[in-house]
Every structure is written in C-alpha cells, then in structure tokens.
Amino acid sequence: MPVHTPLPVSLLTTLLLSLPFVGFLALAMASRRVSAWLAILTTSFGFVVAFVLALNLPDQPLTIQTAWADLSGTLFSISFRLDSIAALMLILVHFVALLVQIYSVAYLHDEPRLRRYFAYLQLFVGAMLGIVLAGNLLVMYAFWELVGLASYLLIGFYAERPSASKAAKKAFLMNRVGDAGFLIGIFLTYYNFRTLDFSVLDTAVVGGALPTALGLCLFMGCMGKSAQFPLLTWLPDAMEGPTPVSALLHAATMVAAGIFLLARIHPLLSPDALVVIALIGTITTVWGGYSALFQTDIKKVLAFSTVSQLGLMVAAMGTNNVSGAMFHLLTHAFFKAGLFLSAGAVIHAVHTQDMRHMGGLRQTLPITFWGYTFCAAALAGVPFLSGFLSKEAILSGAFDWASHQPGGLASLIPIALLLSSGLTMLYMARQWRLIFFGSYRNKHIPLDQTHEPNWLMRGPVVLLAILSLGFWFSINPFSVHGSWFFRLIPTPAEGHFGWLAPASVALVAVGGWAGFRMNAPRTDTIAVRLSLEYGFLDSLFQYLVINPTQKLANLLSRTDRRLVDGTVNNLGITLVVLAYIARAIDRLVIDGVVNGAAWIASFFGQMTRSVQNGRVQSYIMVTVVGLVLVLWWLLY
C-alpha cells in the first residue's frame, strides 16, 4: 500500500517566495560571467516548484500567516494565500520570466552591467510573486510598491540616457498617484471591516454608498499599475527600458497586476463601482487602440496595444466577468511577450525602432516573421488562436452584462469593446506590413546584413508563438465552453451569442484588409496627431498637474522666505529698534548704565561679529526678561 505523504505546501510556498530574493542577494555578490546563469537557474527552480505546487493544490486556499505589527492590541500580520488563481499566476510569471532571461543572455551580451540587470529582474520576480501570493491588502500593497521599484530600476536601466531616467521617474510617480488612492482604499476597507484579509473580506457584506468609494479607491491602484485612463502615459515611455524588460514587465506580468488585484477585491466592488470600472476600461481600450494606430516606433505600437488590451481586461472585470479577464490575462501574456521578443529580434537586426526604416524583413528573418505573425494574429483575435477565444469570452460576458443593465446605454460598452477589437487588427496589420512587407527602407544596414538572432533569442519566440494557438486552451476553436481554464476559475452562467463569433471574424477581416493597405499618413492632421500624442494626455498632465504643482511649490517657497520667515525677521528687527530706543532713553535718563537690551541689539545689529561677544549676557538677558514676564503673569 502506498504511503500518502502530503507535500509540505506551505514550506514550498515560502521557499518559492524567498527564492528570487535569495537570487537577488546572490547576484549582488556574483561575478558578471555567471550572473545570467545564476538568475536562470533560480527562476527555473522556482518554475519547477510552482508547477509542483499547482499540481498539489490543497482543496481550501492555503494561508500562511505571521505577526508583523502589534499596536497596543491592534494586530497586523503578514499573510500569504495560495489558491488556484494564484497558482496560475505563479506558473505564468515564472514561465515568462524564464524565457525573458534566457532571451536576455543573447540580447544583452555586450552589456557591462549584466549582473545588475539580472539582479533587478530577480527583484521584480520576487515582488511579483509577493503580489500574487498576498493574503491581505497590506502585503499586496507592500509588494505592489516593490514591483514599482523594480519597474523604476529597469525602465531607468540605461540611466546615462536622460530620457530613460525621466521615464523611470514618470512611471514611478504616476503609479504613486494610483497607489495613494489604493492606500486610502485600504484605510476605507479597514475602517469598514476591521480586517484586510482576503479570506475574511471575501465573505464580507457589501452595500450602501461608502463601499463604492472603497472599491473605486482600491481600483485606483489598478489604474496606475495597469495603465488605465487617464494614468496611461507612463507605459509608452516605459519602453525606454531594455526590450526583454518591456516584454516581461510592461506587457506580460507587471501591468497585469492591476487585473489580478481586481480579481482579488472583486467581492468588495459595489455595482456602481463596477459600472465605473467597466467604463474606464472601455475608454482605455479605445484610447489605447487609437493611439497605437499611427505610431512609428515598433515598441510604442505594442505598448499602446498593451494599454488597449489591459482596458479590455478591466472592462471585463467591470462587467462581472472575472474568469474572462483572467483568461485574457493569460493568453495575452503569451502572445504579447512573444510580440515584444520578436520586436527585440527585429531591433537587434536593424538597430532601429523606427518602422519607417524597416520593411521586407520576412525574407531575412523568417522565423521571427512567423513567430510575429502568430502572436499578432492571436492579439488581433484571428480564429484558431488564443486571443480569439479570450476576446470571445470577454465580449459575450459584456453583452450578457449589458442585457441585464437598466437602460440601453449600457450596451454601448460591449459595442465599443467589439469595435476596438477591429481596431486591434487594423494597427497590427499595419505594423505587420511596415516591418515585414514592402521594400526595405533602412539606409544604414543593408538588407543582406540583417540576420536572425541566435537560438537563445529565437527559442522563446517560437515557444510563445506555439502557445498562442487556441488549441491549448480549448478543443473547440470557436467556443471557450468546456475549456480547462474555466474549470479552474469558474465562470458565472452567461448567455450565448451565436452571432458574436461571425461578427468578430468579419471585423477582423475588414480591419486586417484596411490595416494592410494603410498608407503612410500625413503627420500634420489632427486625427494623426491625436493618435501620436495619445489624445494630448501628456500635455494635459503638464498643464493641469505638473506645472501648477511646480508653480505652487515655488510660490510657497517664496512665501516661506518672505512672509513666514520675513515676519520672524521683522519681529527681530522691531526688537532691535526697540532696544536702540531703550538704550537711547537709558543713556539720556540714567547716564552710564548699560541696559541689557542693548545686547539683543548687538545680536541683531551686528550679526557679522564674532559669536564670542555677548552670548552669555544675552542668554541671561533673555532669561531675565522671561522671569519678568513670569512675574507679570503671576501677579497680573
């Protein structure tokens, strides 16, 4: 009879979480040569552990808890929680991180600060695992900020480039705006429920006016990290980081943290809050999609498509479709990481990010071309690929939600989402053509010198392209019903819309045809500038937030010097004048007697003089004045 030995799940979870931090410390001391392999080894090990954990999930969510702060009987603890949704994320994060690090070995082989790079990546993985495993909002917030730090360090990795350090600062600050709201949401949660534990909050009753504010404040965290309107402009700038970083942080995993947060706090979101969330998600989708339309930088197109897809996931969350959003998070992570890594291969070959200097690369980069094609098709929602399935799940959920809302306005949301998926095909087809078709337009590197990267870079792309096939997620290529995913994360019963699949296919076809035929636009039209400057959001921020803040800061600084401090100085000068008058009277009235007040005068009048003079006397003087005041006060 086989002996059943239960896996030490909590021990493994702890190990899993501490691995990247150990890796981070080890990398701080390792030599440059071994750094990459040390990092890859750490993440591979973590990947195996995550897999083992996922296969041995306990029936009930596992909780690990330890006391953290005891404030006169009010207790706060560090707690971690492992359930199916966390296990899914664990595998995803490790898998993409592993591929990206393998890819980075080749992509950054000339980088002198390689050790630092891999250390930052480990820090990111650790922080991300913390978010995934967080058992209460406080732990979530702590790792949330840590992810922000990792993102800051990696965006600003080329710190000698002013634009990079500027972009890093912008990303951190914009995230902090969201995080400030998140923090207040945490306070509101604690105020209402006296707990921050997800396991308790899951069953907490929600209703009334306040929890709407609570949900929206918590949602602000998501708005920052997942680049929702209007806090989205940091994400295109974040492309200043190395391309593998863009793939891992700013496409596949970190920006998905906001979606994961929404999944965790979903029970706390009131119906009103959900409507706002759906609305913001929809605006973001359209905004991002339109902004991607006319970009010329290969990475910027992808960045805005990420914004757009994140908006789609948020809208799914808002329409009560947690499983649909999480499903899209998963499929999106694979094909978007694949797209970024392919883009990296292209940049590696032509040494530019400007698509106007590319073209016709399908001949010299065939593997990259096919990898890119599959991933882009998945992103655009072409049938038989994963993106089609997950968009389908989101759209049908959204139409179902709209049919239950009072008033017809609600159906505008699913319609906008549907149209924006046509938009996706439009800009992806345009990008596809600009990179791989037409004539080669780069003057610096001849076409026959562009070549595929080595297998360390090709392998991850191919693997991710294969994982973009719909087959992996559902046997039926046109429906997600019966997919393994929805057994893992159950979905509420939803209506079935038979016309939806044909409609999306038709939209994709139209979008693809139009996008492929899109001509180079004139850049001076308002429609194009609106796209290129993403709705002038950055200028708006500059004029409405940054400039007024700086003006206020300068104004207050002047006020502080002139008014606040000036008053103090004027008080001092008045005293001096009084002292001189007193001395004059003194000399006139009582000849030869030196009044101590003059010593104050010497302080203020002759500040350039050595301190040696008059110090003790004035001390005594002021004390005497003080005592006189005391006596006066005591005797009225």
Next chain:
Amino acid sequence: MILSLLIFLPLLGALVIALLPESQVIQFRWIAFVITLAEVMLSVVAYREFNQAIDDYQLVEQVNWITLPLGNLGIVSIDYLLGVDGISLPLIILSAVVMLIGVVSSWTMTHRLRAYYALYLLLTGTVMGCFAALDFFLFFLFFEFMLLPMYFLIGLWGGPRREYASIKFFLYTLFGSLLILLVMIGLSLSVMDPVSTAITAGFIPDPSAATDELIRNIQSALQSGQLNSAQLVHTFTMRYLADSNNYLPNALLNPASQLMVWGLSARQLAFWALFIGFAIKLPIVPVHTWLPDAHVEAPTPVSVVLAGVLLKIGGYGFLRIVWDFFPDGAAHYAQILAGLGVLSIVYGGLNALAQADLKKMIAYSSVSHMGFVLLGVASLTAEGVNGAIYQMVSHGVLSAMLFLLAGVIYDRTHDRRIDSYRGLMKPMPRYTTLTAIAFFASLGLPGFSGFVGELFTLMGSFQSRWLAGWLTVLATTGILLAAAYFLWTLQRMFFGPYWSRHEATTVLTDLTLREKLLLIPLGGMALVLGLFPNLIFNLTSATVGQWLLKFSVQ
C-alpha cells in the same frame, strides 16, 4: 542607575575634555567616541532591563532635590526623578545611536576640537536628560541646557551665515521655552503631590506607606477643601501633573476653573502655550523657519544630531507633556492639531520640491515627515500614536543618513546645489546606490522604516473618531510629494551623462571607508526596522495603550 549614568557619563566626559590641554587632539575624538559607544551600550542595557509588558515607568530613580517652604502657600518640591517607558526608551536608544554616528562623522573636523567635543558631549548628556526626566522642572532644566551647546555648535563650526542661523535657532527655541516655563509654573502652583502632602499632613510617616486608597482619600480631601494650603506640597512630578484629581479646587489650571481670557479658558491657553513651545522644536508650520537655516549652516554632524535627535524632543514633549497634562485640550482641538500636521506635511513637501540646495531640500522633507508625527499623535488612536513614535525613530535614522549623504558631496566640493551636478553615478557609483536607498526608504518604500511610520500614522488618522477623513486624504498627497522631490533630485543629480560645476578643480571620489561605515549601518537599521516593526512597537505598545485610556473616557 543606568539612566543617571546615561546622563552623567557624557557630562563627565565633557568636563574631562575641557580640562585636557588643547594639544591632545587625538584624545578628544577617542574620548568622545568611547563615551558615545558606552552610551549605546548603556541604552542596550536599559533595553534589556525594560519589561515590555509593563505600562508604567521603569528603571525609576528618585531623590528629593529641592524643598522650598512657602509658608502659607504650601511647599514646593522638586525631585531628581528619572525613569523610562515605551515612549521615551525608543528615543533614548535612537539618541545614543545617532550621537555615536555623529562623533564618527565629526572625524574630519579640524579646528577648536576641544571645545567642539566638550560641547558635543554636553549636548549628549542633556538630550538623555530630557528623555529620562520625569520631573517637569528637571526636564526643563535639561531642555534649556541643551540649547547652549547647540547654539555654539552651529554658531562656531557652521557655514557662512552661521551666526544668523544660530541666533535664530536660539531665539526661536527660547521663545518656546518661555511659553513652557510659564505653563510649568502655573501647573506647579495648581497641583499637589498627594504622597508628600499626606506626609506633611500627617497621614502617613513615609512614602512607602502610600497606598492607592490613601492617595484617593487625599485627593478627595483636596477636592472637598479639607486640606489647608500650608500643608500642600506643590510638585513638578509629571505623573501628578497629569492626574486631574491632584488639581487644587480653585487653581487657575483646574479643569473646573471658570477664568476666561480671549474666549479661551486658562487650561486651553496653557495647552496652546505648551503646544507652541514644543511645536517649534518639532517643527510644525508656521514656526519652522529656524530649521532650514540651522540645517544649511550647521556642519554635517550637527545637522545629523539636530534632525536625528533634537527634533524628536518636540514630538516627545507632545506625548509626555502637552497631551498628557491637557487631554481635554488635545481632544477638543484634535481636528485643528491634525490639520496643522497635514499643513506641515503638504507645505513642507511642496517647499522641498522647490529647493535648489540639497541640504535645504532634506530639511524641508524633515518638516514634512515630522508632520506625520503630529498627525499620528492628534489622531488619538493606537495606530496613530504608536506610528508617531515609530515615525520619530525612523526619521531619526533616515534623516541622519540623508544629512550624512549631503555632507559627502559637500566635503568634496563645498557645493550642495542640486544643479551643480549631473550623472554622479558615473564617478560615485556607491554614493549613488546609498543615496538611492536612503531616498527610497524616506519616500516610504515598503520594507524600509519610512513606510511603517507613514502607514500607521495615516491609518490612525483615518480611523480616528476625532478627525475628518479628508485630512488623511490630504496628508496622503505628502507621500506623493516625497516621491516627487526625491526622485526628481535623483534624476537631476545622479543620472544622465556626468557633469559637474567643479569638474576642473575637483576629482570626485567615491565613498571612503569611514563614510561607508556610517551609511551602511544606518541603511541596515532602516531595513531591519521596516521589516520587523515590532522591534519598536513591542516597546511602545503597552505604554501607548495605557496613555490612550485617558482619551477613551473623554
């Protein structure tokens, strides 16, 4: 005995240094070093002796010091009374550590060393006295005496405008102490010492016979006017000043007193006078303008001590004296007080954003961070008050680190202007790393201590039933501003291509061993405290719980 040692060892050291001939330059340093190291050890001993579960004063030393018979007016008694609790012990340990750091960072000092170290040790002793004294008069004595060395340390070893700055510092604080002095005298006249009064009135032969019941009896006898005034022993003992049952029935500061001045009762006036006295020290906007000047002019070690230790006396005074003696005022004005805290947070943050001088930027960030202390204390919640004490310790460590970092660049070029440098990460990578750590720790990155202090003071103010929620929302912008001014500075000074205004004259060298030895332990402390905040909260928890009881009955 430990507390007396903590106070008198440095005072003795100051005396020894003052008596040594001026030629013994090396000895001055080492004497100061050994003594401050001994202070750290003594504070560790105090930490180990301290029972965290007890919410009362511990390590108490009491000697009757001055007894002044005033005939019919009773007797005035002043005690040499020392002791610690969860409020003062963390600050004593912090002071010992920061003082040691200060001595090591003074190693580069070159002139008038005898006076410097003598004054420095004098400052150390008086600071310890401030935190350990439980008699208001004794406290005030140390409080006043602290001014003198500080005044000279800024005025003699400071920058170009040192004399202006030191006089400003001196007069500001002196003004505050006058207010404190007034209230102190008023309090002493209004309050009796129940135990000593029982002795003079003949109820018991000696203090050991005093029971709780007897004290209650004496107090009710006082309230019903059965004690004649000649028998009353007026006291400065903080414990008695904080107990409203000890107030003479017709006294000026008795809660029942009907006297009104400018629409305020005498107690309310006294509350504000005391509050201003300590708010100057913390400092709270708008009585903060001495701080930027003092910091900019003070030499690095003095800045470290000023920010790391002296500011904390303000927050300590709030908890130990202002709030404890006048709980009625604190509760009544909670909203205004918290508002002042929020004002400091936002105003300090915005001012920091506008500064061109690195040290001034850090000074204003101190104003902003000290605002959290007032906000937490004013919240009157367990989270807020524990968080405020924690924030003081955390800021002590972090501001010491920040001022040392500012000193590093000043030592090399005598120029602290932010726009004089770009891309410092190239010539000074380790300096950049440690600055980045200090900045992120100060802007409240979880894992470091700054986060814990801000988190719990904000949480406390939000949970507080005395305060409106929007105050916390407004205060939260402070953490945004902190991120803005720190990261902006980081970007401007340390990143980008390297350039320096002094490129031609000075080759910038990275951190020396001594600088690393100062900065790395401070960074480590911020990390350890941030990961294990219970290191502080275990000390404060019981005391704060007891302290808050006063406000739960209001």
